[in-house]
Structure formats: structure tokens, C-alpha cells
Amino acid sequence: MKQSEEFFRTLHTHHGGVPLAAINGISIPSSGVFDTILVIIRRHCSPYLTVALFAGLLSIATSILTPAARKLLHYLFEILSPTH
Secondary structure, three states, X not given: OOHHHHHHHHHHXXXXXXXXXXXXXXXXXXXXXXHHHXXXXXXXXXXXXXXXXXXXXXXXXXXXXXXXXXXXXXXXXXXXXXXX
């Protein structure tokens, strides 16, 4: 999420004033995986970030599991084929 978007979201949600810690948190870039997961869990991000992270994890899982499933099916077909 862009820092300006996060800043204005913080201004909008804190009608009595913005805490200094919140402004410091916005000005410090945090783009690590752990920070991103925390932001998603706390719902301090755009829903697009959540969808993008889910799509990325789904593509990683698919790319890992597809070759394994193909090898397993090939192995089972070799075992169960009546030509052996």
C-alpha cells in the first residue's frame, strides 16, 4: 500500500487526532513478508493486497504440487497398467 494512502486512511479513522506512533509507522517503509501478513491480519490494508497475496500463494502451491501430482499419476499408471 502506498504511504500516502495509508496516511489518509489513518487521518480518516482518527477523528480526534493522529498518534505520533502511527505517523512514524507510516513513514518507515515496511515491505517484508511478515509485515505484510500482519497488515492483512489487522485489516490495515487494501483488499487488493489480500487478493494479490492469496493469488501468489495459490500460484506457488500449484507450481509445486503439479509436477508432484503428475509424477504420482505416471507412477500409478505404470503400476496399475495391465501390460505389466
